[in-house]
Amino acid sequence: MDRLYRTQLVNSLWGFRPLTLVGTTDKLENPNLTIVNNILHIGANPPLAGILFRPPVVERHSLENILETGFFSLNHITNSFYRKAHQTSAKYDRAQSEFEATGLEAEYKDGITVPFVKESPVKVLLEYTDRKEIELNGTVLVIGKVIEIFLDEKILNKDGFIAHEKAGVITGAGLDAYYETNLLHRLKYARPNQPPQEL
């Protein structure tokens, strides 16, 4: 199987994946921003998520920055700026800010060094907590704990559920496909001997 074909096939094999922009800085507070589609929900209590990074054999600015500074931001992507978000995947020099290169606006919060993406309706600050090396292919699962959430309150339901689609948050498949979503239904907690019911 051709290498590019295989990469497209396997990357798209798992269906729709979360997309987000990871904001970091190096020790000198130079900002970095990169799109990722490898976010893993790890648990709600404590609130943990992982990002899988490719093998750190070439420069991986975001991974190095997280390990150096201990913090990173996640910033979800909407249909209004997904092209700029995609462009952050270009291999910019370390000296070049992806914010400047793509036209996304950096937003800084009081007392927080890492940049957020101003255009993003869901912004999360995480603190580096642990990592797991996947020896099978040299990737690294970086685990962070949620420290603070900045959210457009219009998309927060009364039960705590975030209705991302109301803010135009998108999802991705493979390496390069971007999708809007349309809510079918939320379903009630499933119990044996009870048919599935809408919430």
Place this chain on the structure above:
Amino acid sequence: MDRLYRTQLVNSLWGFRPLTLVGTTDKLENPNLTIVNNILHIGANPPLAGILFRPPVVERHSLENILETGFFSLNHITNSFYRKAHQTSAKYDRAQSEFEATGLEAEYKDGITVPFVKESPVKVLLEYTDRKEIELNGTVLVIGKVIEIFLDEKILNKDGFIAHEKAGVITGAGLDAYYETNLLHRLKYARPNQPPQEL
């Protein structure tokens, strides 16, 4: 923060997530089927994915089955049977087959013990390869290698990309929300000093 509110909030914090049905058997070849939304793409070469399972302190049939038999299937979910897929999350006794309980049809392939979901347009057979314990909350990342892919060829693009939306494959958010998708665009490989372009 209320425990249920926190669970809804953090589970939905990462946006849209891959949904799939995990098919397994125990040593006696009794089938088991359960919906998961914690799939992680780990790499294309070798082709690897992970599933995060909650702490094995209560019965976790799928996890035990994978560790016992070494194999599992993933079966993506469409808008035509997502309610039945959701129902597999109910706590059935070990003796009860989720196929029988929900009305999903088990499909068996020559020489393969684990069941697939007949209704699913994307079916993947994986072999258990490794696991990583996340000590922070007791979860377990089970890593599998792709052995075989069964796919409706109508959704396979010439470059290897799987156009899941053409088969009605859905995505999820939080614990209970199901979404259809609508392709915005695929974008070309991003390069510095070149604007984002449609594929």
